[in-house]
Each structure stands twice: as structure tokens, then as C-alpha cells.
Amino acid sequence: MKAKKIAHKVAGGIALMTLIVFLSTTLYSELTGNYALIAQVKSKILMPGLFILIPCLIVTAGSGFNMARGSKNKKIKAKAKRMPFIGLNGLLVLIPCAFYLNYLAQSGIYGFEFYLVQSIEVIAGLVNISLISLNIRDGLRLSRKPTPKQQPVL
Incomplete structure (x- = not known):
């Protein structure tokens, strides 16, 4: 464990x-x-970036779901509810944006389309950063040892 x-x-x-x-x-x-x-940034996000990020998200989600199995804790349930949004946002928005933006950048196409997709990617990235940060916050709260109540001084 x-x-x-x-x-x-x-x-x-x-x-x-x-x-x-x-x-x-x-x-x-x-x-x-x-x-x-x-x-160059768009290229590096694809390689090695996604080859770092994707396995880390898989390990995080897999181990998290495994450890949370059967839990009734509200914080654990909240973390488990966020993970599908993080994964779908990455899979359906961030990864396609990364590939398309890299294609456009390598082709030297920096017009309206590039900046529209770039804006979508930034917003989706901020959403995932926020959701992962909330999961980390809840995880830290779960892992804290409860402090014993102080005895009143008489």
C-alpha cells in the first residue's frame, strides 16, 4: 500500500x-x-512532454481509483469525480490541440486559427491545472494526521 x-x-x-x-x-x-x-515549444510539448505527462496521469488515476475503491470519504469521492474530467479534457481537448498547434507552428501558420486553438488549449490547461490542484489539496488534507485536542490548562 x-x-x-x-x-x-x-x-x-x-x-x-x-x-x-x-x-x-x-x-x-x-x-x-x-x-x-x-x-520549438509546441514541438517539445509533444515530445518529450506528452510522453512524460500521459504515463503520470495514468499512474495517478489508476493508483487513486485503486486506493479509493469502496471508500465513503467525501474528499476521496470528490477526487474520484474530478479524474474523468481531467482525463477527458486531456484526451479530447489538450492532446488534439497540442498536435494541431504543433502542425500549424511547424508549417509557419500563425493566424486566427492558430490563436483560437491556442486560446482553447490555454483554457483547457488551466482547467486541468485547477482540477489536479484541488485533488492534491484534498489528498494532502486526507494524509494529515489529526492533531490531538489540546487539554485545557487548569
């Missing part, structure tokens, strides 16, 4: 940090206006 908890925490932390790196490098490259940098 201990190894599962460690894997869950490490993979979840890496997943969150990877998403933050994706978002921050995207925003930085866009703010510089350097198209070569934007293309």
Missing part, C-alpha cells in the same frame, strides 16, 4: 508540474513573439 501511495503522489506532482511548464512556456513564447521559439 505504501508504494502505491508514493507512486500516486509522485506521478500526480509530476503531472501538475508538467502542465504548469507547458502553460508557462507557451505563454512565454507567445509573449516574445518569436515564431521559432513558439514552434
Whole structure:
């Protein structure tokens, strides 16, 4: 059980940090206006980025669902409810956006379509960062040892 908890925490932390790196490098490259940098960031998000993120999300979700099985705890149930949204958002929005934006950037196409898809990707990324952060917050609250009530001083 201990190894599962460690894997869950490490993979979840890496997943969150990877998403933050994706978002921050995207925003930085866009703010510089350097198209070569934007293309490089889009390329790195695909490889090695997704090959880091996807396994971490799979380990986090799998170990989390396994540890939560049969639990009646409200925080655990809330975490379990968020995971399908995180996964679907990644699978149906973030991954297709990453591939398409990389295609556009490598082709040198930086028009309305690029920035529309880029906006969708940023919003979806912020949603996943928020949901994963909430899961980490709830997980930390669950793992805290309850402090014994202090005895009144007489």
C-alpha cells in the first residue's frame, strides 16, 4: 500500500508540474513573439512532454481509483469525480490541440486559427491545472494526521 501511495503522489506532482511548464512556456513564447521559439515549444510539448505527462496521469488515476475503491470519504469521492474530467479534457481537448498547434507552428501558420486553438488549449490547461490542484489539496488534507485536542490548562 505504501508504494502505491508514493507512486500516486509522485506521478500526480509530476503531472501538475508538467502542465504548469507547458502553460508557462507557451505563454512565454507567445509573449516574445518569436515564431521559432513558439514552434520549438509546441514541438517539445509533444515530445518529450506528452510522453512524460500521459504515463503520470495514468499512474495517478489508476493508483487513486485503486486506493479509493469502496471508500465513503467525501474528499476521496470528490477526487474520484474530478479524474474523468481531467482525463477527458486531456484526451479530447489538450492532446488534439497540442498536435494541431504543433502542425500549424511547424508549417509557419500563425493566424486566427492558430490563436483560437491556442486560446482553447490555454483554457483547457488551466482547467486541468485547477482540477489536479484541488485533488492534491484534498489528498494532502486526507494524509494529515489529526492533531490531538489540546487539554485545557487548569
